[in-house]
Amino acid sequence: MSSRLPSWKELPIGAVILEPGSSRRYKTHEWRTLRPVINQDKCIRCRICWSYCPEPAILEVDKPYVTSTNRRYEITYMVDYDYCKGCGICAQECPVKAIEMVPEVR
Amino acid sequence: MSRALTIRDLPREERFAPGHRMCQGCGAAILMRHITKALPKDTIIVQATGCVEVTTTLYPETSWMNPWLHIAFENAAAGASGVEAAIKVLKKKGQLPPGKEVRVVAIGGDGGTFDIGIQALSGMLERGHDILYIVYDNEAYMNTGIQRSGATPFGAWTTTTPVGKVWHGEWRRKKDIIGIALAHRVPYVATVNPAYLPDLYAKVSKAMSIKGPKLIHAFSPCVPGWRYEPALTITIAKMAVQTGMWINYEIENGVLNVTTPVPKRKPVREYLKLQGRFRHLTDEEINTIQKFVDEQVAYINKLAGKEVIGPVEA
Ligand SMILES: Cc1ncc(C[n+]2csc(CCOP(=O)(O)OP(=O)(O)O)c2C)c(N)n1
Ligand code: SF4
Ligand code: SF4
Ligand code: SF4
Ligand SMILES: [Mg+2]
Numbered sequence: 053m054s055s056r057l058p059s060w061k062e063l064p065i066g067a068v069i070l071e072p073g074s075s076r077r078y079k080t081h082e083w084r085t086l087r088p089v090i091n092q093d094k095c096i097r098c099r100i101c102w103s104y105c106p107e108p109a110i111l112e113v114d115k116p117y118v119t120s121t122n123r124r125y126e127i128t129y130m131v132d133y134d135y136c137k138g139c140g141i142c143a144q145e146c147p148v149k150a151i152e153m154v155p156e157v158r
Numbered sequence: 159m160s161r162a163l164t165i166r167d168l169p170r171e172e173r174f175a176p177g178h179r180m181c182q183g184c185g186a187a188i189l190m191r192h193i194t195k196a197l198p199k200d201t202i203i204v205q206a207t208g209c210v211e212v213t214t215t216l217y218p219e220t221s222w223m224n225p226w227l228h229i230a231f232e233n234a235a236a237g238a239s240g241v242e243a244a245i246k247v248l249k250k251k252g253q254l255p256p257g258k259e260v261r262v263v264a265i266g267g268d269g270g271t272f273d274i275g276i277q278a279l280s281g282m283l284e285r286g287h288d289i290l291y292i293v294y295d296n297e298a299y300m301n302t303g304i305q306r307s308g309a310t311p312f313g314a315w316t317t318t319t320p321v322g323k324v325w326h327g328e329w330r331r332k333k334d335i336i337g338i339a340l341a342h343r344v345p346y347v348a349t350v351n352p353a354y355l356p357d358l359y360a361k362v363s364k365a366m367s368i369k370g371p372k373l374i375h376a377f378s379p380c381v382p383g384w385r386y387e388p389a390l391t392i393t394i395a396k397m398a399v400q401t402g403m404w405i406n407y408e409i410e411n412g413v414l415n416v417t418t419p420v421p422k423r424k425p426v427r428e429y430l431k432l433q434g435r436f437r438h439l440t441d442e443e444i445n446t447i448q449k450f451v452d453e454q455v456a457y458i459n460k461l462a463g464k465e466v467i468g469p470v471e472a
Contacts, residue, residue: 058218067217075177075214075221083182099165103355104392106187107176135176139183140389153389 080107084138086153088131093119094150097127101142101151109136163356169195178221179213183388185379185395186210186294188352193265193292193376196362197224201261202241206234206275208267209301209380210294232274235282235291238264242287261366264291268309269299272333283342283371290365290372293335296380304383308333312450313443315435316383326438331450339373340409346370348408351377353395357406357417364408377404385434394432401429402455402467409461416458416466423470426451 064070090101102110115128131142143151173194180187190210197203202225205211211228214221229237242262248254264282266275271293282289298316299305306316310328315321319328339347346368350358358376365372377398379391386394398404399418403426406418426448430436439447448470455467 063218069215069218069220071220072223073175073221074219075216076175077219078177078216080177080179099168103165103168103192104188104352106180106182106184106191106391107178108172108174108191109176112170132176137182139391140387141183141391144389145392 079134080137081134084136084156086138086140087133087156088136088138088140088142088151088153090129090131091150091152092117092128093121094148095125095129095146096148096150097125097129098147099129100145100147102129104141104145105136106139106141107132107135107137109133110142163360165356167356168192168359171195173197173199173223174214175221175223177219179216180209181381181388183381183391184209185352185377185391186296188355188391189294189350189358189376189378190214190265192352192355192358193263193362194222194224196359197263197366198259198261199224200259201225201263201366202227204229204234204238204241204262204264206264206266206270207231207301208270208299209296210265210267212301231270233278234264234266234270234275235278235289238262238289238291239278239282239285239287242289262287262289264289266291266293267300268293268295268297269305269307271295272308272335276338279373280338280342283339283344283373285371287371288369290362290374292362292374292376294376294378295335296378296383297332298380298383300380300383309335311447313430313436313439313447315385315438321438326440326443327435335375336373336409342371344371344373346372346408346410347374348372349375349377349404349406351395351399351404351406351418352379353392353399354406354418361408361417364410368410383435385437386432390432394429397424397429397432400424401426402451402470403429405454405458405467407458414458414461416462419466421468423455423468425470 109132111130174191204227305318315327348361402423407416
């Protein structure tokens, strides 16, 4: 959340918003009561959770990962906990049940 | 025909930013994320008031990466028509390079499209503007508290079609918005569903490659309005297709192509039972809905010239 709203003198004419994608400043993590946790050893990098997340709050990153059975992946799927609202779609749709929804504790 | 797209073809780059206030599990958010991935970056989006608009543009912030214009509830298509005409004039006056491609997309909810915005939409389609109109259909006026619209399906509970001694949910049938668009002889119409994202991406991309007025009708599950747990958004969207309640197809210059064939349908009950808005339905009402679905399937199969959507499996 922006700490201070701009005064009318500071606003652009027409009050247009000049910064694309600026809603990123607003973190929605407090909506979450359940937290998705991805088991990187189980994950088969199918992209399904990434594609269905409404926020988006699943990142597809070029970060190599080697599983406990020595399988190497070039991509890692990671939850962006700043924005994840805990809807559970990713866990519901993961074909290998690699995502667990665990109670959020603060 | 070109190769069918897969999930690997969806661009990684996000054109719809997080931080929006759409509900946990909102189907429309998934739609907007993938629609914007398929649009050229200079495309101007004109958006009617509704859930998507109010939750993505809380001043002074926005979730949109494209040039984006808010317009009233009833006139997204009229506003988009003006933008498209202005681009032509600016080119004529030399204020915009003649070769610069700036396309226009209008987005509205079902209330803003089937009901109050239908006159503006008809005008846009009739005048032949080069605009893609996308209606995300969550089957009621959700932003203002789940009032029924012309897109609310038979039997559904809403706050204005309550369930009690006198009423038993919506008693009218959903309007055929694709039929209404086709009556304007437009070059392209299509239906999309958030459970089938490569299909959605391909259709938005194709629509943008066609000059003239186009309409895409998008299935848009709504957690509080349809009364289900947020994790089930995609499950419900898939079940809509598997039961024939929703059919993914496109009609290009009069030729219909079903993009998600369903060899064996599931009974429509499987779709209805996932949602609280249908909880009150009697067996007789469910049979009525099954009959409506059978009729629509027969109609689509007839247009396709073959049985692309099969019978209900026993
Ligand atoms: C002329 C006018 N009447 C009423 C409203 C209040 N209003 C804003 S959004 C909305 C409903 C939108 O329904 P829909 O188009 O289906 O979008 P949804 O909220 O379901 O996404 C209403 C009634 C308005 N903004 N303008
Ligand atoms: S729980 Fe929902 S919001 Fe969070 S990462 Fe999964 S799909 Fe995205
Ligand atoms: S859906 Fe499951 S297997 Fe697929 S990428 Fe996500 S966590 Fe991995
Ligand atoms: S009310 Fe429905 S359509 Fe509106 S933001 Fe919530 S889930 Fe999405
Ligand atoms: Mg609506």
